[in-house]
Amino acid sequence: MTWLAPGYLGLAVLAAAAVVALHFFTRRVPKPRLLPTARFVPEAAVSAPSPASRPADLVVLALRALALLCAGAALARPVPAPPRAVLRVVVAHGPDALPGARALLGPGDTLVVSETGTLSAALVRARRAAARVAGRADSIELVLVAPFVRGEWDAATAALRATWPGRAQLVAVAQRPPAAPPRLEFGGGPADDPLAAAARLLGERRGAATRIARGAARAADSAFARGGGALVVWPTGAETAPRGAADTIGAVIAAGTVVVAPFARTVRLDEPPAPAPAGNADRVVARWADGAPAALERSLGSGCVRSVAIPVPTAGDLVLRRSFREVLDALAAPCGGSRDPALLDSVSLETLRGPEALAAAAALGTPAAPRALIAWLLALAALLLFAELGVRAWSAAR
Amino acid sequence: MTAPAAVEYGALLDVLRGVTWPARLHALGGTAGTHKSRLRGHTAEFTEYRPYRQGDDPRRIDWKLLARTDRAFLRITSDRATLRTMLLLDATASMAFPDGAGSKWAQACRLAVGLAAVANAAGDPVGLVVAGPGPVRTVAPRTRRGVVAEIARTLEDVQPAGEAPLAPALHALREMPRLAIVSDFLGDEAELLRVARERIAGGTEVYAVYVVAPEELEPGGAFLAADPERPGLRRPFAPEARERYAGAFAAWRRETARAWRGAGAVWVEVSAAEPAARAVRRIARAVAVEAHA
Numbered sequence: 001m002t003w004l005a006p007g008y009l010g011l012a013v014l015a016a017a018a019v020v021a022l023h024f025f026t027r028r029v030p031k032p033r034l035l036p037t038a039r040f041v042p043e044a045a046v047s048a049p050s051p052a053s054r055p056a057d058l059v060v061l062a063l064r065a066l067a068l069l070c071a072g073a074a075l076a077r078p079v080p081a082p083p084r085a086v087l088r089v090v091v092a093h094g095p096d097a098l099p100g101a102r103a104l105l106g107p108g109d110t111l112v113v114s115e116t117g118t119l120s121a122a123l124v125r126a127r128r129a130a131a132r133v134a135g136r137a138d139s140i141e142l143v144l145v146a147p148f149v150r151g152e153w154d155a156a157t158a159a160l161r162a163t164w165p166g167r168a169q170l171v172a173v174a175q176r177p178p179a180a181p182p183r184l185e186f187g188g189g190p191a192d193d194p195l196a197a198a199a200r201l202l203g204e205r206r207g208a209a210t211r212i213a214r215g216a217a218r219a220a221d222s223a224f225a226r227g228g229g230a231l232v233v234w235p236t237g238a239e240t241a242p243r244g245a246a247d248t249i250g251a252v253i254a255a256g257t258v259v260v261a262p263f264a265r266t267v268r269l270d271e272p273p274a275p276a277p278a279g280n281a282d283r284v285v286a287r288w289a290d291g292a293p294a295a296l297e298r299s300l301g302s303g304c305v306r307s308v309a310i311p312v313p314t315a316g317d318l319v320l321r322r323s324f325r326e327v328l329d330a331l332a333a334p335c336g337g338s339r340d341p342a343l344l345d346s347v348s349l350e351t352l353r354g355p356e357a358l359a360a361a362a363a364l365g366t367p368a369a370p371r372a373l374i375a376w377l378l379a380l381a382a383l384l385l386f387a388e389l390g391v392r393a394w395s396a397a398r
Numbered sequence: 399m400t401a402p403a404a405v406e407y408g409a410l411l412d413v414l415r416g417v418t419w420p421a422r423l424h425a426l427g428g429t430a431g432t433h434k435s436r437l438r439g440h441t442a443e444f445t446e447y448r449p450y451r452q453g454d455d456p457r458r459i460d461w462k463l464l465a466r467t468d469r470a471f472l473r474i475t476s477d478r479a480t481l482r483t484m485l486l487l488d489a490t491a492s493m494a495f496p497d498g499a500g501s502k503w504a505q506a507c508r509l510a511v512g513l514a515a516v517a518n519a520a521g522d523p524v525g526l527v528v529a530g531p532g533p534v535r536t537v538a539p540r541t542r543r544g545v546v547a548e549i550a551r552t553l554e555d556v557q558p559a560g561e562a563p564l565a566p567a568l569h570a571l572r573e574m575p576r577l578a579i580v581s582d583f584l585g586d587e588a589e590l591l592r593v594a595r596e597r598i599a600g601g602t603e604v605y606a607v608y609v610v611a612p613e614e615l616e617p618g619g620a621f622l623a624a625d626p627e628r629p630g631l632r633r634p635f636a637p638e639a640r641e642r643y644a645g646a647f648a649a650w651r652r653e654t655a656r657a658w659r660g661a662g663a664v665w666v667e668v669s670a671a672e673p674a675a676r677a678v679r680r681i682a683r684a685v686a687v688e689a690h691a
Contacts, residue, residue: 030622030634036492036584037614038623040646041633 002362004077012072016065023055059391067384074377079135080370084108086358087137088169089130093122093146097173101145104171108136117283119144119152119352123160127364130164134365139358142168147175148349150342158351166359168352175343182210182230184332187221189214189236195312198319198328210332217305226301230335234308235267252294252310254286255330259323267309269293285331286310295331304335407511407550413675419516419682421481421576422603422664447471481603482525482539483517484574485510486567487553488581489530491626494558495611500670502609506580507553508674509607509681513578515546516682522576526552529567531560539574561627565589568597578605578681583654585627595661604663607681608655611670614647616640 003009035041055061088109092101095115105111112129114122122144130140142164146152161168184199193214210230213221217233225231251260271284271293285306286295295308308331318324344352450459450470460473487510493503510526517524518541525539526549535556537549563586564579571577577597583590583606594604617623617635625631635643655665664684668677 030620030636032624032632033621033635034495034626035614035617035621035623035635036495036582036626037643037647038625038631038633038635039584039628040643040650041623041635042639042642042646044634044636044639 002079004079006076008075009072012068012075015072016068019064019068020055020061023057023061024052026052026056057395060388060395063384063388063391067381067388070377070381070384074374074381078370078373078377080373084137086139086141087133087361088141088143089126089133090143090145091122091126093119093144093152094173096147096175097145100171100173101143104143104145118154118157119146119148120154120156120160122146122152123157123164127160127163130359130361131365134361137361140166140361140364141358142166143171144168144352145171145173148172148344148352149175150344153344153348157348161352161354164354164359165363167354167356170349170352182332182334185209185211187211187213187218188216193236193312194314194319195234195328198325199332201320201325202329210334212332222300222305225303225305228302228335230304230306230333231300232306232308232331234310234312234331236312249288249290251289252286252327253289254295254327255333257323257326257330259318259321259327261313261318263288264311265292265309266311269296269307269309286327297335299335306331407508407515407546410508410512410674410678411515411546414512414515414678415519417516417679417682418520419483419513419522445474448474480520480522480541481517481575482523483513483576483578484525484527484539484571485513485549486527486529486564486571486577486579486581487556488564488579488583488585489528489556489558490562490585491559492582492584493609495626496613500611502582502611502670503558505668505670505672505674505677506607506609507550509580509609509668509677510553510578511546511550512674512678513681514549516678517576518543518546524549527567527571528552528556529564530556530558530562534567534570561585563589565593568593571597573600574602576603576605578607580607580609582609587654591657591661594658594663598662604661605681605684606658606663606665608651608665608667609670610651610667616644 088104088106089112090101090104090109091112091114092098093114098113101111101113110129110133112122112125114125126142126144130142134140148170184202186193186196186199189195195212195214199212210232211221211224212232212234214234214236216235217231221231221233246264246266248262248264250262251258252263253259265288269292282296282298284293284295285297286293286308288294294310295306297304297306310327312319319328447460447463448471450456450472454472458472459470463469463471463473487506489503493506494501514524514526521541523539523541524545526535526537528535535552537545537552564581565586568577568579568590574597577594579590579594581590594606598604617640620634620636623633623635651667655667658665664681666677666681666684668680
């Protein structure tokens with residue numbers, strides 16, 4: 001049994017002790033006897049407190065002390081002792097981590113599947129799961145089952161890891177061999193599409209195809225995406241709806257590459273909701289210099305659809321520059337984006353492991369005190385006080 | 399608390415046979431009795447000669463003396479009269495203390511019967527008034543022999559309880575030559591004394607017989623003293639308060655006795671544990687004792 005507000009219990013114990021102490025000071029009224037000359041007896045208090053060697057009115061004392069303790073216990077919000085000492089939250093991060101994570105699961109452990117996003121997303125999901133199960137154990141151990149590659153680490157990972165106040169067990173799974181860069185298929189668009197020229201500069205690719213739909217996407221394109229492919233919808237400019245008040249922006253950023261050029265923004269992309277709804281893995285692939293989304297990836301079936309709002313200049317050599325090619329490479333990456341396959345360095349791994357001690361369950365989430373128990377304790381306290389009144393009335397009647 | 403049964407007074411009446419209760423003052427006259435009268439009559443008990451004055455009854459002239467001395471003298475003789483006596487008993491709750499035969503009420507009953515017997519033996523009409531809760535019980539003053547038994551039977555039916563003033567009952571007893579108030583004077587003593595002063599001024603002999611219980615003089619133990627006539631009066635009686643209590647009680651008794659004696663009454667304090675016959679004798683001779691004192 002633990003107490004969420006143990007101060008009230010301490011106060012109740014002190015009050016009960018005070019009541020016991022007061023019962024050692026008896027206030028006895030002498031037995032009445034008729035005396036016609038009572039008027040000549042000096043006036044004095046009918047009763048006066050006097051210390052005694054043993055407490056008076058033991059039944060009343062017991063009822064009062066129990067009532068105080070019950071009320072104090074109710075206000076202290078008791079929480080029954082968790083059935084387990086240590087509970088593990090096993091996070092399977094990545095498509096290949098789930099079997100290994102299942103193998104690590106013990107009775108009562110919690111499995112968190114984090115198929116998309118980086119380690120930051122996995123840590124957030126683990127934190128939420130720990131808050132839900134905080135009342136079932138004294139301590140919670142985090143088990144991260146992931147390939148631990150650099151591509152899974154982002155700027156928020158260290159800060160999010162710091163919010164887990166305990167150690168983490170790292171279980172590395174074999175990294176899936178890096179897939180070959182995807183082949184690019186073009187649908188629609190003019191024959192002299194500068195984007196096709198830029199794609200040819202990327203070289204020969206043998207990986208799974210990424211389809212770039214210039215203009216509006218067709219039914220076959222959607223079917224391609226549902227089948228697991230990455231469909232990039234990149235308007236040519238003529239068919240796109242106006243962005244409202246068109247403006248010009250000076251740069252676009254994707255995968256750490258900045259393309260500096262005067263882009264005319266005619267298409268507006270909405271920021272994906274945060275947090276993303278369950279089953280929706282929308283993410284921003286590219287951003288304008290002012291932070292607005294320039295390319296947005298939405299999951300569709302087993303694949304994804306990327307909406308690109310970056311106009312392709314038909315004049316100049318911008319599309320032939322290396323920076324634009326790298327942006328095109330990022331936009332044409334497989335669903336979920338390409339990750340750096342290099343393993344994390346030792347410093348990052350140590351950061352993930354954290355301190356030696358286990359995280360206290362109370363630090364990860366406040367276990368809810370059972371309201372029924374509190375209600376019963378308060379009812380019992382009230383019942384005891386009523387009984388105390390009855391006993392006193394009965395004693396007075398005697 | 400009840401009065402002793404009438405048959406229990408036999409021993410008391412036997413002991414009191416021959417005891418007299420003389421009047422303090424000369425009686426006003428009336429029926430011939432044992433008490434000296436203020437009137438001069440024709441009895442054989444010679445008192446003095448007085449020179450004849452115009453208007454005297456010539457039949458009272460001592461003719462033999464006139465023949466010897468040639469002067470006219472009247473022969474003055476004392477007269478004897480009866481003395482109507484009324485007993486006023488306090489039947490309030492305070493008189494029912496303590497429980498049992500040793501109560502103040504039982505002693506008051508014995509005193510009333512004893513005084514009635516003594517007065518009746520002298521040929522005086524004797525009656526009874528019992529002031530207590532409910533209607534006042536009265537036995538009219540009579541001289542017949544059965545009046546003492548009637549008084550005893552009347553007292554047998556009385557249960558002292560509650561609170562009742564004595565002054566109205568005393569006020570109603572007008573033209574009564576002798577009154578004996580048997581009480582503990584813990585009720586309306588001030589008003590009672592005021593009415594008694596009126597009666598004394600009217601020529602009534604008033605006897606204030608104060609009955610006190612030994613338990614009142616020296617209460618034992620520690621307890622919460624409750625006044626039977628004042629339910630709200632409850633005071634703790636502790637051993638350390640005994641001295642102050644005794645002092646206050648004695649001062650009250652002393653002051654009350656002084657007030658009644660100052661008013662012209664005969665004050666007699668009788669303990670509930672005192673033999674009734676001795677107490678009756680003390681009351682009967684209180685005149686001489688007080689006069690001597």
